[in-house]
Amino acid sequence: MKTPIKKFRKYIDDNNLQVTRQRIDIAGVFLESRRHLSVDELYELLRNRGISAGRATVFRTLKLLNKSGVADEVDQGDKVTRYEVKTEDTHHDHLVCTVCDSYIEVYSSQIEEMQEKLCAEHGFKPSSHRLDIFGICLKCSKKKGNKKCI
Amino acid sequence: MKTPIKKFRKYIDDNNLQVTRQRIDIAGVFLESRRHLSVDELYELLRNRGISAGRATVFRTLKLLNKSGVADEVDQGDKVTRYEVKTEDTHHDHLVCTVCDSYIEVYSSQIEEMQEKLCAEHGFKPSSHRLDIFGICLKCSKKKGNKKCI
DNA sequence: TTTTCATTTGAATATGAATTTCAATTTCAT
């Protein structure tokens, strides 16, 4: 319904925050790159495009995007927090390759339903979940001297 | 089949490591406490029992227990790594309460099967997975001024 | 536009868990 950038601007409005060049730039690059990005990765992406913004600002803007419901935190098992664009209806889980770090986004309504049922059985009110399956992706299991795939 | 402590000792043997008082004590307390424990929590548990062991040793021993297949890493969403005892056949997932930090251990063979299927569809070879559902536990959703449950 | 004042920025600093260092201690095969 509402585009991510509008959601972000609404959040800024609702919370008496200000629209700054950095926030627009950072949100822009984040939103168009459809990947899982860490603070540092996004910071580098911005630099490569000649956009200046401090790490601290990138960090804070990602938190803002998260709070405004535009970005989801993802944790690939290594120890850095990444973010991905969250659009209305695209919850998904991940198959993460432990060899090349690539990931496949998957969704199974059956698994989702089973989860609801599981929670109900325990009187537990779910608000979010995270399902990550770690293993070896197709490309990596084919090549012997396995290096980066993607 | 094989008791956790035996597994641990076998790992020590197989890798030319040594059986030390600290390793025995740390493994002992870890194995009998059936909880998710961080390095610091286990360190404190040991102190409370008058067992002396440095944090570094607790840290290293938990890594050893993990490598020897006796301990699993768990991540409750806060930023500290915890470990839990891994016994042969007790893989499980978690319902984590975001109010009181308690957790319920759950298992659904149907969900597990669906995961296998999902992986197969993508030619992905799973080796492990992590399913955590965050939300509010029964106790917490009952009490209004909600504080710690457990 | 100019003034005013709160918000934001970002380099530097702090924090804290995870990890490593290294001298002293302990283990264990001989």
Add this chain to the structure above:
DNA sequence: ATGAAATTGAAATTCATATTCAAATGAAAA
């Protein structure tokens, strides 16, 4: 018991995350 090798643990380091604070910027008022 001896000695080489492994282990310990206090302290230091690393590294991502988070905060500080003076300068810069945004936006509302004058």
